[in-house]
Amino acid sequence: MGTAVPAPQALVLDAQLVEAGATLPLSRVYLAPMEGVCDPPMRQVITRYGHYDECFSEFIRVTEEPAAYKTLLREVPELEHGGKTDSGCLCRVQLLGDNPNSLAISAQRAVELGATSIDLNFGCPSRFVHHGGSLLLKEPELIHEITARVRDALAPEIFLSVKFRLGVMSAEEVATVVAAVAVPGVNELIIHARTRKDLYKAEGLNWPAITTIMDDESSGLSHGIPVVANGDITDRASSCQCRMVTRCWRQMVGRAAFGTPNMPQVLHGTEEAMPLAAVLDVAWEFGLELQKYGCPEKSVMDRLKQFLGYANKYRFKDVLSPFFYTFCRAQTLGEAQQLLSAKKLELGAAG
Numbered sequence: 001m002g003t004a005v006p007a008p009q010a011l012v013l014d015a016q017l018v019e020a021g022a023t024l025p026l027s028r029v030y031l032a033p034m035e036g037v038c039d040p041p042m043r044q045v046i047t048r049y050g051h052y053d054e055c056f057s058e059f060i061r062v063t064e065e066p067a068a069y070k071t072l073l074r075e076v077p078e079l080e081h082g083g084k085t086d087s088g089c090l091c092r093v094q095l096l097g098d099n100p101n102s103l104a105i106s107a108q109r110a111v112e113l114g115a116t117s118i119d120l121n122f123g124c125p126s127r128f129v130h131h132g133g134s135l136l137l138k139e140p141e142l143i144h145e146i147t148a149r150v151r152d153a154l155a156p157e158i159f160l161s162v163k164f165r166l167g168v169m170s171a172e173e174v175a176t177v178v179a180a181v182a183v184p185g186v187n188e189l190i191i192h193a194r195t196r197k198d199l200y201k202a203e204g205l206n207w208p209a210i211t212t213i214m215d216d217e218s219s220g221l222s223h224g225i226p227v228v229a230n231g232d233i234t235d236r237a238s239s240c241q242c243r244m245v246t247r248c249w250r251q252m253v254g255r256a257a258f259g260t261p262n263m264p265q266v267l268h269g270t271e272e273a274m275p276l277a278a279v280l281d282v283a284w285e286f287g288l289e290l291q292k293y294g295c296p297e298k299s300v301m302d303r304l305k306q307f308l309g310y311a312n313k314y315r316f317k318d319v320l321s322p323f324f325y326t327f328c329r330a331q332t333l334g335e336a337q338q339l340l341s342a343k344k345l346e347l348g349a350a351g
């Protein structure tokens with residue numbers, strides 16, 4: 001095995017790759033799991049506007065004790081509604097841990113509660129996750145054992161995916177990682193095209209490393225396990241270029257999803273990205289949803305700032321930045337509502 005893996009490089013859009021990628025299919029778009037961001041209220045709201053093929057729970061930490069039923073229901077309340085958000089988007093249950101047995105039992109429990117798809121997290125780079133997430137990528141035997149044990153514990157019709165980074169220190173590790181997790185019966189591999197070392201750095205992005213592993217005939221991917229490309233897909237152009245570079249027809253979107261709530265339709269080329277005024281409405285709707293979940297005012301304000309922060313960073317920097325900084329000083333929901341209304345009036349007057 002082993003074509004050399006290209007070096008990482010921040011994404012530079014290339015008009016020819018984008019144009020060629022636009023002719024390629026896109027079969028599935030997923031909303032990424034994001035701990036502290038893509039929680040149940042966020043999933044409810046975002047999947048109302050974005051026609052995602054599936055969304056994911058935040059990672060559920062599994063220790064030597066399997067996840068309790070009540071934990072699974074708290075983290076994934078969708079399980080009480082056929083495993084779907086109100087708008088009918090399936091929610092895949094993501095588990096994180098290092099104990100094959102308790103992960104397998106946790107997966108079975110999620111299925112008993114109604115889950116039809118499970119994901120294993122070998123991608124989280126957090127230093128607060130001890131012996132779990134992407135740290136396990138340096139233990140291929142263990143991630144193999146976990147994946148095989150969870151697969152064996154589930155009925156064949158239960159969809160199992162594995163989400164991981166290219167490696168711990170270098171993308172050269174990806175072949176070993178893929179060989180470990182490409183267990184027969186695994187339905188999908190989701191690759192965040194960065195190493196653990198590169199965290200979320202723009203210059204750590206490495207879509208071509210996905211291509212290299214897909215082209216490697218000795219990798220487990222020759223068994224035909226579909227691959228989902230993830231990392232810095234932020235709009236239609238980057239999605240098209242990613243299709244062209246990786247030849248993955250499945251994509252996952254994380255941080256850019258909030259500035260463009262109708263992201264899947266945008267990536268498919270069937271809708272324009274929602275204008276800012278509509279995105280501000282979605283932000284407010286998110287605030288209302290959080291209140292329905294009993295979130296106290298201070299936390300709602302923090303989450304609104306987080307939402308607008310992502311929208312500002314990934315889409316509307318030029319127009320939203322001054323407003324965003326004012327918004328960050330707001331303390332109450334009354335102030336937030338006034339600021340959002342005033343901004344919408346201003347946008348209406350300008351538009």
Ligand SMILES: Cc1cc2nc3c(=O)[nH]c(=O)nc-3n(C[C@H](O)[C@H](O)[C@H](O)COP(=O)(O)O)c2cc1C
Nearest residue numbers: 032033034035058059121192231232233253254255
């Ligand atoms: C705040 C935050 C929380 C995240 N939490 C998770 C998680 O719980 N599980 C997981 O597999 N990945 C998690 N990720 C990684 C994302 O799912 C995704 O792989 C990463 O953000 C790259 O995609 P993007 O460039 O589209 O954002 C998280 C990322 C961020 C920024």
